[in-house]
Amino acid sequence: MDGKHQLKEQELWEKYLAVTKELLKFINEEDIDTFLDLVDQRQRLMEMLQALPDHEYARSPEGIALRDSIKPMDMQIMHKARSWLNRSKRNNMTVRGYDSFGSVTGNMFSREY
Incomplete structure (x- = not known):
């Protein structure tokens, strides 16, 4: 790989x-x-x-160190994204529960007695 490609690869990794x-x-x-x-x-x-x-840069000691520094951040991102998604799902289920409750009680109050 010539120096131009290696520099481009390094820039992309950075x-x-x-x-x-x-x-x-x-x-x-x-x-x-x-x-x-x-x-x-x-x-x-x-x-x-x-x-x-x-992928000369990625296999170099500097490239390996850079990729190794990304791995723990990736793990944190995945964990936090899963947590956010789970909270979001729970919140949506709660809202749907209130929506169905509201439509049932709304029908009760709109009846004429």
Whole structure:
């Protein structure tokens, strides 16, 4: 791999790291819309990395260290995203429960006696 491709690969990995840090920040803030936009950006970066002809930087000691620094953040992001999703599902079930309760009681109050 020539120096130009290696530099591009390194830049892509550094951007991937930066986006990963932002993902963690926005999932902590529960800013899900921004989080999902960043997930898309990170996916595009990964596709660009996979399309490179060689992965010399990723196999270098520096590249391995960078990827190793991403792994714990990925685990935190996955855990927090699952927690948020579970809370969201519970909240939706609660709201649906109130909605069905409201329609039943609403029908009782709208009857003429």
